[in-house]
Amino acid sequence: xxxxxxxxxxxxxxxxxxxxxxxxxxxxxxxxxxxxxxxxxxxxxxxxxxxxxxxxxxxxxxxxxxxxxxxxxxxxxxxxxxxxxxxxxxxxxxxxxxxxxxxxxxxxxxxxxx
Amino acid sequence: xxxxxxxxxxxxxxxxxxxxxxxxxxxxxxxxxxxxxxxxxxxxxxxxxxxxxxxxxxxxxxxxxxxxxxxxxxxxxxxxxxxxxxxxxxxxxxxxxxxxxxxxxxxxxxxxx
Numbered sequence: 001x002x003x004x005x006x007x008x009x010x011x012x013x014x015x016x017x018x019x020x021x022x023x024x025x026x027x028x029x030x031x032x033x034x035x036x037x038x039x040x041x042x043x044x045x046x047x048x049x050x051x052x053x054x055x056x057x058x059x060x061x062x063x064x065x066x067x068x069x070x071x072x073x074x075x076x077x078x079x080x081x082x083x084x085x086x087x088x089x090x091x092x093x094x095x096x097x098x099x100x101x102x103x104x105x106x107x108x109x110x111x112x113x114x
Numbered sequence: 115x116x117x118x119x120x121x122x123x124x125x126x127x128x129x130x131x132x133x134x135x136x137x138x139x140x141x142x143x144x145x146x147x148x149x150x151x152x153x154x155x156x157x158x159x160x161x162x163x164x165x166x167x168x169x170x171x172x173x174x175x176x177x178x179x180x181x182x183x184x185x186x187x188x189x190x191x192x193x194x195x196x197x198x199x200x201x202x203x204x205x206x207x208x209x210x211x212x213x214x215x216x217x218x219x220x221x222x223x224x225x226x227x
Contacts, residue, residue, distance in 0.1 A: 033215075042218035044218070045217070102159070104158075
């Protein structure tokens with residue numbers, strides 16, 4: 001099946017630092033999604049990217065859909081303690097007709113030291 | 115996580131017992147799915163449905179059954195619980211087109227002893 005490699009697996013940073021994480025796939029996706037999951041909660045959508053090259057921001061978060069459609073990155077600027085959580089990338093591919101399949105990366109655990 | 119409701123939030127089962135995790139969405143989404151989340155494994159797709167009456171297997175379907183009799187509901191059944199099914203389960207729904215946004219429920223924590 002589709003493989004999604006997300007890196008890094010974990011990050012431990014100081015408050016105020018910038019963060020970057022990325023995902024690469026073995027084949028093409030139609031859509032890239034970035035989620036954040038906090039302890040005891042379900043994933044919450046942060047940013048959705050719909051076409052190659054698209055660069056989208058949501059506050060201090062910026063994500064890009066790679067030109068090749070096989071990769072995406074998420075940047076967080078000036079991190080704060082509430083940024084702590086697990087960040088997941090997800091790729092959406094057309095699996096035939098009107099069927100779409102979502103594949104998740106294994107997540108990046110972000111810890112922010114105040 | 116408004117719109118996708120999962121119950122129960124927590125459950126402890128004995129090996130061999132059966133149970134159903136409930137999932138309901140009020141957004142009229144065609145697409146619904148169940149994931150399990152285990153440490154170091156990320157989110158893995160168990161079963162999904164592209165509309166009422168249609169279900170299909172995901173990456174890890176063994177030991178689980180689903181049905182989709184209505185657009186709103188997509189229950190996940192554990193037929194004979196095993197310790198390996200101890201996990202956090204998430205239900206998700208979406209419109210099912212190329213620009214859909216996928217919404218997750220808040221999760222169901224299941225322990226099988």
